Amino acid sequence: MATTAKILLVEDNPLDARLIREIVKNARILTFELTCVDTLAAALKQLELDSFDAILADLSLGDSQGIDTFWKIQNQSQMTPIIVLTGTDDESLALELLQKGAQDYLIKGQLNRNQIERSISYALERHKILDELKKSRESLAATKEELEEALSNINAELETARRVQKSFLPQDTFKIKSVNINSQYLPSGRVGGDLYDIVPLDDHRTAVLLVDVAGHGVPAALISAMAKLSFSRHIYKGISPQEIFHRVNNELIHYMPPERFVTAILGIVDTQNMEFTHVRAANPPALLFHKETNKCDYLTTTGTFIGLFPDVPFEQKSAPIRPGDKIVLYTDGLIECINNQGKQFGKIKLENAVLGISSLNAKDFNLEIINKIQNYTTGLPQSDDITMVTIELL
DSSP, X not given: OOSEEEEEEEOOOHHHHHHHHHHXXXXXXXXXXXXXXXXXXHHHHHHHHOOOXXXXXXXXXXXXXTHHHHHHHHHHOTTSOEEEEESSOOHHHHHHHHHTTOSXXXXXXXXXXXXXXXXXHHHHHHHHHHHHHHHHHHHHXXXXXXXXXXXXXHHHHHHHHHHHHHHTSOOSEEEEXXXXXXXXXXXXXXXXXXXXXXXXXXXXXXXXXXXXXXXXXXXXXXXXHHHHHHHHHHHTTTOOHHHXXXXXXXXXXXXXXXXXXXXXEEEEEETTTTEEEXXXXXXXXXXXXXXXXXXXXXXXXXXXXXXXXXXOOBOEEEEEOOTTOEEEEEOHHHHSOBOTTSOBOHHHHXXXXXXXXXXXXXXXXXHHHHHHHHHHTTTSOOOSOEEEEEEEEO
């Protein structure tokens, strides 16, 4: 609070004006610079010419009476606290004026030095607090607007990223000679760290790739896109899956952030030799359903994460397949999803589900698996990306 307070006194009674001048002259806490006018018109003119810390205003003037006087002064100087002076002790009028914005209500016949000084001091302090609150609200409103704009921009960028990532994915269903392949992809957010690809190599061989990057969101999506491009480039070179993994690992290790790594599985379906050749890097093993025996096998191979260590070994194996068999490839989000008791879906439930719906075609089969997962996790948000690709031998 300033040590000198500029006060505009609006009072048409010379005796009352003189009394107030004498009172503020002897103030102890504040020094007052008092400007006196005796009409509403003069007050409004003065407020146009100068600014004041507070206004002491009698409502009964020669050119204006009652609350209308208060309204006109307040409209002229909305940022200045107004203390009303009146010759009557009317509590209802006082309450109404306080509700309309007056800082205080003083009865002229009861004025003394302490009362006026205290009233002006409190008015100035309250006004200061209200002004700070107003500025805080304006600042919060501006911050809120900036955050909303930033969020809108982020959402627009995420939507663009989602569309770009979607363009990286093949169509859901591939119908190739003797093979029907269906894929289902459920990212946990706008974009995810999972990607997959289905690549026909010739008239009897098809490559199926699943890539899963640790983490979620745009960083994971960028790394998975980079990994998928690296895999795809080497798949078309006609080299073995084992050699593909070796080359992709040695490429990505130069670009991988310390906290990130890639899991993957790559399998090649060969309908001429009726075998499925596969390599994996810490991804869950593919599940092979045998129609002839109505049993399931997990196709296990050894191989660590991609992007952590150079020149690591990856094991390659081949499994015999028959018409009617199904090969299910999936990322860990499918089996590691939890229910409201905190229990994972797990491999056993997946195997039992596969055995129960093995007669369905690849698309209906995948949709039913996803439905079982969603029923198992009812009421809980999806915590990880889920990708599955089912290869159906016709």
